[in-house]
Amino acid sequence: MSQPDRELVSGVRAGDVAAFGALVARYRDAYTRFAVRMTGSTLDADDVMQSVWMRAFRNIGSCKNPDRFGAWLYQIVVNECRTFTTRRALRDNRFVDDPSETLAALQVAEPDVALRDEIRRALECLPADQREAFVLKHVEELSYDQIAEITGVGVSALKMRVSRACERLRELLEGVYHE
């Protein structure tokens, strides 16, 4: 039987790198998809997740409820993704004026190959707060209460963001399957 989070967290606090490795193995896959959807690439998600785990390692003492390590870690993942997307947007001026043109151009490629790119671009077109709420709700399939706990945003605001994100994604991805 695997060690509970509480014991592993306790080990990490005592400087046990193996316990840290066990936590990484347990949660790595669960949060990687979120980071990839938020950053738009596995390379960027790799950077973000390295930063997430080292932040968790250094600040493990502030995890007040080690039985809920996963929820605590999720907050770090969300915050790191927010920092990344904010800084990248500022640095690269990645503001898309007319995303539908870019999406239309992509559709000339093979549909199966282009699908993931289209989804990535569509998600990038969303404001970061809407993208975050949408991915947590409909990709990670969390409840609104869970999302509210992780993001610190109220449930009604989250519902509004998800609703707007869905509406915008429907527009952006309309006609993806038009065979």
Next chain:
Amino acid sequence: MSERRDDENRDTGLDERVIAAMRSPEVLAPNFEARLMAQARAEIARRQATSARRNWWMTGRVFVASPLTALAMAAGIALAAAASTLVVARRGQPTLSATRDTVEFVRFVLVDSTARSVSVVGDFNGWSRDETPLNIASKPGVWSVSLPLSPGRHEYAFIVDGKRWVVDPASIAASDEFGTESSVLLVAPASIGAS
């Protein structure tokens, strides 16, 4: 996260294949864990080195000295204590000093004659491009703002015309963990009695 999947608003109105593609798992580089563990081990080694240095200073030691040497050392310690008291008394205002230790005003300046607007973003304002605009100073093209910052290391950059990321040419540049270049500012705590 055990209690997943509530039934509220499950329908996105998107094609099921789009949702399925979004939910497909993602895999990071095969050496992801090896790199992470190397960082963690290095962190532990740093902590242990720091702890060893601290212990060296905290460990009690026995010095053997002749009575004359001991007398000279005692006199030296007493003289140093008296001198430091004198200096503090002369400079005074310990309350002001404590206030200065918590915050320092730093002036950010960027010279750009073509800019229509300039703001500064950094860890101190959540990298918000709207929060801290710079103002035109007395000379054309000189933008500046003064900000209260806590002592320590800060990273920042300028945003010109709301979209152009500019590192401070007058400061040290550093790349963050995401490869973004920004400028580095080290704010030292004010010394007692500094003007």
